[in-house]
Amino acid sequence: MIRVLALAAMALLLAAPTADAQGRRPRSISEEVDRCPEPSNMGLMLCAAEAFDREDVRLNRVYRAALGRLKPAQQATLRAEQRRWIKERDTSCADWYDEAQNGRQGPIHGQVCAAELTRDRADELERMARPRRPR
Known part of the structure; x- marks a missing residue:
């Protein structure tokens, strides 16, 4: 029980991207994870997982917004494209998860x-979901 609470507390501490001494936000997830306050493998994994969760929530929000701006036929196209993109993302990153290969x-x-x-x-989807300005 104490271990679960400790992990939950650590996750909360690591939840937000940290700013550097000048107050700048990280430009990349990799840079954000490099600034993780707990440099152990467990801490870095928690920071990386939190970054993924945050971006996944954002992706789902902007995906729904983009769908809302499209006609039904265009929605079907975007859904199919999104499914393909998820498979490509997962395939692109899959090799990294192999500890035997990557430590x-x-x-x-x-x-x-x-x-x-x-x-x-x-x-990308956020740009698609933005209302277009009349010319």
Whole structure:
């Protein structure tokens, strides 16, 4: 029980991206994880997992917004494209998770890979969901 509470507390501490001494946010998930306050493998994995979870929530939010701006036929196209993208993301990052090939930090790199690709896709969908300005 104490261990569960300790992990939950650590997850809360690591939940938000940390700013550097100048107050700048990290430019990449990798940079964010490098700034993780707990530099152990467990701490880095928690930071990477939190970054992925945050970007995944954001992706789902902007995906729904993008769907809402489309006609039914376009929605079907975006759904199919999104399913393909998820498979490609998972395939692209899968090799990182192999500890035998990449060592004990392989799973951390796998999480970072998935988080960065998810962030990039959310950025793309966010641009798609923005209302267009009349010319």
